[in-house]
């Protein structure tokens with residue numbers, strides 16, 4: 001089965017094989033060493049981060065990393081502006097509300113880019129805003145948000161940014177200085193091509209070192225992870241040991257293949273192949289070409305073809321696609337290009353799309 005959903009991804013043999021590397025206790029020095037190694041490798045994916053940032057890994061999905069980042073770093077004595085144009089931006093606001101942290105939500109239409117005029121207006125209307133939170137690649141539509149523009153504003157106004165990089169880390173550019181990043185959250189099982197079960201937060205050294213604030217969570221208190229993993233190397237809770245073996249291998253595979261830039265190129269080539277095939281059947285994308293991330297694209301369902309029919313037909317041919325969410329559920333389907341997908345798989349996918357679409361006509 002080839003997975004075209006936005007994570008988990010089709011694993012390489014090397015990553016899958018790493019799952020059986022051994023039965024280790026998470027409280028033995030060899031696992032502490034592995035944790036240190038992975039944290040250093042994560043920061044090394046973006047060399048600009050190496051000097052000023054440090055990572056912690058935790059057992060949980062991408063949302064746990066985003067939630068931990070907001071629970072630990074969004075201020076209780078300031079206010080966070082959440083700029084949202086999809087499910088995951090709106091989820092950041094839900095998390096802040098759950099933790100009763102002061103915040104404002106700029107809720108934009110899901111098909112719109114980040115609206116900088118609206119951001120400026122929010123900042124003018126709410127001078128208490130001290131932080132900005134947003135999503136890099138909004139997987140709801142596939143849009144790669146223009147974080148350069150928002151980040152420049154954050155830098156000008158000295159507003160630290162908390163970024164959901166769950167579906168972009170490892171395949172899209174991240175500019176920690178230009179974006180005034182305090183932290184970015186990511187996961188093992190999307191662009192890094194690891195196994196689901198571990199996620200991570202990379203934070204600026206200065207915020208790790210500030211006096212430890214009261215965090216309204218026990219499990220998601222990142223300061224506990226930092227103290228452990230950057231102290232004796234141990235994590236406060238049981239880590240997913242086998243997933244860590246797989247993540248180490250996945251990061252090695254990424255770096256050996258040329259890092260995030262090469263992965264981006266690979267995804268773009270996959271996207272172009274599929275886009276051409278769908279275009280030849282007159283299937284239209286939801287957004288303009290230039291608005292998409294390299295990771296995922298959303299397409300309008302052809303007339304007379306329901307998502308369920310398309311999904312089931314493609315699944316019978318070995319491919320799992322992804323539905324739209326919320327208001328887009330009946331309108332679109334999504335294809336993600338992550339994971340160990342070969343040229344032959346792409347060719348087979350093109351044939352499968354062709355037969356599924358022509359059957360519906």
Ligand SMILES: Cc1ncc(COP(=O)(O)O)c(C=O)c1O
Pocket residue numbers: 006007061062063064066088135137138139164165166167187
């Ligand atoms: C941008 C973004 N943030 C957060 C998440 C949540 O990740 P998870 O489902 O692993 O909790 C996703 C999942 O697709 C995502 O795409």
